[in-house]
Amino acid sequence: MKISRLILWGDKMKQISNICTSIALLSFIGFITGCIDKGTPTVTGTSTSTDSKTEGYILKVEENRILVAEDITSEEYKVIKEKSISDLNREGISLIYLSSDEINSLNIGNKVEVLIDGGINESYPAQAKAKKIEVKD
Structure with a gap:
């Protein structure tokens, strides 16, 4: 009897x-x-949306491109304008390099609205080509 109980107990354990x-x-x-x-599926590292808009403040002006901090207030701009890209990345500030032939008339600190031509390279900072750049007040 004890052996049969042990066998049944072993089967239950299994x-x-x-x-x-x-x-x-x-x-x-x-x-x-x-x-x-x-x-x-999309092309790796690239957004496929076309002609999107963004708005922000210019942090850097280079020969054929500008660096824009997106979706920030003027108060936020005053706080971040002297910070490095790596500091801004740690703080979660969205940055985008925008290439254009219209760069000559733009200055650091300008608030701009940008119509983006084609896709956005999703590196950090992001990169895109600007179709139109409008300075806002």
Whole structure:
């Protein structure tokens, strides 16, 4: 009688072990499939949206491009204008280099509204070509 109980107990332990293993395996498979990106394929590192707009303050003016801090207030601009790109990255400030032939009339500190021509390279800072740059008051 004791031996048959031990055999039954051993069988139940095997069943419990098999159930636990199955649950762990299914959980792992569910976790892995949940981590897979199922989005639409795009060119790596590039946004495919066309002619989007952005607004911000010019932090740097170079030969054929400007560096703009996007979506900030004039008060925020006054605080960040002397900071490095790496400091701004740590603070979560969105930056974008915009290339254009209209750079000559632009100055550091100008608030600008920019119509972007084509996609945006999603590096940090982001990079794009400006179709139109308008200085705001």
